[in-house]
Amino acid sequence: MGGLMEGRxxxxxxxxxxxxxxxALRFAREGAAVIVADLPSAxxxxxxxxxxxxxxxGRSAYVPCDVSSAADNEALVAHVVQRFGKLDFAHNNAGIGVHRRLHETxxxxxxxxxxxxxxxxxxxxxxxxxxxxxxxxxxxxxIVSTSSNAGLRAVTMLSAYAASKHGILGLTKNAAVEYAEEGIRVNAVCPGAIMTPLMSDQPPERQREILAPQAMTRFGDPAEVAAAVVWLCSAEASFVTGVALPVDAGSVAWVSAHRS
Ligand SMILES: NC(=O)c1ccc[n+]([C@@H]2O[C@H](COP(=O)([O-])OP(=O)(O)OC[C@H]3O[C@@H](n4cnc5c(N)ncnc54)[C@H](O)[C@@H]3O)[C@@H](O)[C@H]2O)c1
Structure with a gap:
């Protein structure tokens, strides 16, 4: 039986x-050809x-790309088309964080x-x-973009990050509405605390602070986010567009519960 992304x-x-x-690994496991994009330093x-x-x-290749560069983004799309003949899906996931209070940023x-x-x-x-x-x-x-639970609520010490992640949801909703009738779906995932270098690079006390407002008290695994991202890009999600899907162990729900 073919995977969710067979032929994509x-x-x-x-x-x-x-x-x-x-x-990228999950897209490939579900049958897609995937260009892996990241900074030259990575x-x-x-x-x-x-x-x-x-x-x-699977089929894959690395293309160096700085997502903040217009030229790199244009070249990246051209590269996917040149290599695989088309572009069916894109996951805009690259991101960075700066952990400081607003007045110290x-x-x-x-x-x-x-x-x-x-x-x-x-x-x-x-x-x-x-x-x-x-x-x-x-x-x-x-298209799926990686926002964050910091796109849906405050996360202390992450003002710039929260601003950027809230902004991603604005772009996602607008694009979803603008292209819905032209057959392009645009969604976002909002992960909670996931154990990746972005998290493990933080001191243990900061990790505990980030984890605190989660209903499930463990870190998520990157594969648990991948399952949601690949589903959103697949035909299984054909009636889903413009959503900000929390994959966050109940952290957004927890904050709401605290306020009510
Ligand atoms: N880990 C978490 O708890 C968590 C929670 C919510 C959201 N996120 C988001 O998930 C995404 C992935 O983060 P991660 O946790 O896997 O971190 P990570 O540091 O493991 O991976 C981030 C990747 O982005 C790349 N990158 C950074 N700047 C780039 C640029 N200008 N152009 C291209 N690539 C660039 C890095 O080289 C790195 O490979 C980010 O957008 C992050 O904000 C992470």
Missing amino acids: AGLVTGAASGIGRAC GRGAEETVAQITADG SDEDFDRVIAVNLRGTFLGPKHQIRQMLGNDPPFRGA
Whole structure:
């Protein structure tokens, strides 16, 4: 039996590590050809993702890409089409965080977080949609962006990050509405605390602080986010667009419960 993404081709950004890697592996396991995109400095990790996919019999290649660059996003889409003949799905996942209270966040850090997380999630879909509009109707493509539970609520010490992740949800809803009748679905996932380098690089007390408002008291595994991302990109989610899907062990529900 074929997988959920059999015959599809697409890309995952930030796929050298963590959630992006897990998503690229899952897309490939479900039958898709996947371009692994990440910074040149993450080339080794990206090649490792590609090696894991190809060892499993999948089709993949690494394309260096800085998601904050318009030229890189345009070239990335062109590369997927050149290599696999089309672009069916895209997962805009690359992201960074700066853990500081608002008044201690430097202007440079704020700009950097916005450039990668928000501008990157504007530029990616912009070029992906331009390509997908050329696909045959009725189902022209599916896009998922990685927001965060910090896109739905406050997370202390993450002002710039929360601003960028809330912004991603605005872009997602707008794109979903603008392209719904043209057969392109656009959704977002909002992960809770997932054990990746983004998390393990933080001191233990900060990790505990981030974990605290979760109903399930464990860290998530990147594969648990990948299951949601791949489903949203698949035909199984054909009537789903414009959603911000928490994959967050009840952290958004927990905060709401506290307020009521
Ligand atoms: N880990 C968590 O708890 C958590 C929770 C919610 C949301 N997220 C989001 O999930 C996404 C993936 O994070 P992760 O936890 O897997 O972290 P990670 O650090 O393991 O992976 C992030 C990847 O993005 C890449 N990247 C960074 N800047 C880039 C750029 N300008 N262009 C291209 N690639 C770039 C990095 O090289 C890295 O490979 C991020 O958007 C993050 O904000 C993570």
